[in-house]
Amino acid sequence: MEPKGEKIDHPAGACYNTALPPPLEDEYKEVAWAVPAFDKEANAPRPIEPIWIARPKIGPHQVRFEMLYCGVCHSDPSCGLNEWGGCVYPFVGGHELLGKCIEVGEGVTKVQVGDYVGVGCMVDSCLECEYCKSDEEQYCANGMTMTWNSPKTHGRVLGNPETHTHGGYSGSSVTHEHFVVKIPEGMDIQRAAPILCAGITLWDPIRYHGLVDGPKKVVGVCGLGGLGTMGVKIASALGHKVVAISTSASKESMAKEKGATGFVVTKSEESLKANAGTMDIIFNTISADHDINTYLPLLKTNGIMVMLGGVTKPHTIYQMGLMFQRKTITGSLIGGMKATQEVIDFCHKHNIYPDIKMIKAKDLNEAWKALCEGKGDGVRFVVDIKASLQDESFLPK
Template sequence: MTEPKGEKIDHPNGACFNTTLPAPLPDEYKEVAWAIPSFDKATNQPKPIEPIWIARPNIGPNQVRFEMLYCGVCHSDTHCGNNDWGGCVYPFVGGHELLGKVTEIGEGVTKVKVGDLVGVGCMVDSCLKCQYCQNDEEQYCANGMTMTWNSPKTHGRVLGNPETYTHGGYSGSSVTHEHFIIKIPDSMDIQRAAPILCAGITLWDPIRYHGLVDGPKKVVGVAGLGGLGTMGVKFASTLGHKVVAISTSANKEFMAKEKGATGFVVTTDPYSLKANAGTMDIIFNTISANHDINTYLPLLKTGGTIVMLGGVAAPHTVYQMGLMFQRKTITGSLIGGVKATQEVIDFCSKHSIYPDIKLIRARELNDTWKALSEGKGDGVRFVIDVKASLEDESFLPK
């Protein structure tokens, strides 16, 4: 893959790049966004989020333009924007939980019409030809999916300047190929629906893959009770499974049980760990900070599985004998395809399942990122009220 044009900055997590956004091309329009403008070499950290202008593509065949109403703020936004994973291209516009209303459709669009509520999750393109795309798992595209933010435009369905990287939903509007558009039912609470497009599908896809939607009832552990984990608790309990919440803090027990858990494990309490050893069929591990996976493996039954879902960059050291003697499995999962994302939206609409949210304005993004980085979300997903943010003239680009 060709490196982006701009200043390459060496970084322990992998190089990042400071670039200059070009003026909009004739087939693009200027739009408001909120972005990390650059990586500051003097402080060795990204600069704070600020309002900027970006270019969005004009409508084209099979494209859908929508005004942004709400955009979720995901922990992955902070990981990428802070260059925790390496490869961040600045300016970086975060947001991959986009929810808006269709304002224009291109020739050939049949999925939605003007006025419809729509969503876009973590990806906006893939090859649509490989075995994974053909199997409705575009997130595993053999030729690489195009993420909603910080991705090169490789497959031809993201229009506009081919030399710029994708910009996320911290913005006034967006344009996306209809294949990657999710239809939002009119009956949904749209303020709370946006995080389902990442936090929801990230839990839903492994739940369906591991047979928990229609299969026999099991004991399901959920490790980490942030925005991801609480969705896992809600899904698994709604599907009729026994749910055991797992946390380092005993203070989260009431919250976990309020959301559907019937059991609770405190990993800092040896007695709690011993009392629950060998009791769980599967654990969904949503922890995004560095941690010791060996703390959680003894909770599994023989033949049990732990599914890694948090964006941890550091490698794990695993006690292999514990896996071998009890045939335990460590696996992973990444968001979900378009079909599965529509499925989870419809499931949430039917059962009135929503994340717990806190509405913010764009000017609060820096404080919000700080809270997420310090693990202070307490099970809440932050959501930008984009319309209210666009009315805040003091935090708009000049």
């Protein structure tokens, strides 16, 4: 379904400027912070600004929550700046939503009013296909509905069906209980939000490749931003030997503080050589263009590289290199709702949190810039929504 509005050609794929309709009768007005439009004269998206959006009123099995914190993922700017193509403006980013339940619809059993709740990268899927039925809604054969920039296709996202989904840079939201996780009592809610994307993105392949219950392995993590550092923390909490891999020697102490016991500097031939053939699995969280042939030799025979970053530039791969040591390249995308609850509970139990930097909505443009320039440095930006709602200089008129 092509969005209604003005279609704008773009090298990464067309994007769309649309006008948000006023709230319908079954919707209410809410504050959000959005990239309002693609500025054709400047040939660039406009900066993030406060706008009004419509959220659906409560319905059966729906959970309404006031937003407390929302993490900022690299894929927010990747989508919102149209690097992937297909952005529908106004674009409200944020898919690490941490809130407090303020209203529940008929039939809700998962949470109660007053519970802390989380919503990650998806808010609907068909729940009928083989993937949904095996708790992998992210691979829904009929296409999951993402928390932002998605058409509403399966019926569990209420409100105006002609608008796309809006993310968590906003005062509140309403989500079907299937796509809500319960935040355990006692969890540090200020730091929990990024687990809903960065945490699950690492947890799911860790789980899938047998690293939760299986034998201890040598686990490489390349890219030491929000994803990578969660990988370092979770894999070391599980008892694996974790080796951080970075272009920059300056990240060694940071990586070791987070649980890595080994470190590879990819700009050093010597370091690469010394670590060649030592790793069972590498979680590749790099989200910028890179040459994976630098990293593949670090794998042992039978080793696996799991691609996790939003890299659009293709890789050059030599199949005989894969054949001679039975090496594997695979990918993984977030995780299902069951696994998302698991990683929240696991992180709570083991006191694992992302390292965060709390910001306000008015800092979002700068935070996006830092992410795009690779300057996140292991720290996840989290928007303090309550504080942002009190900053009258950055609220919609």
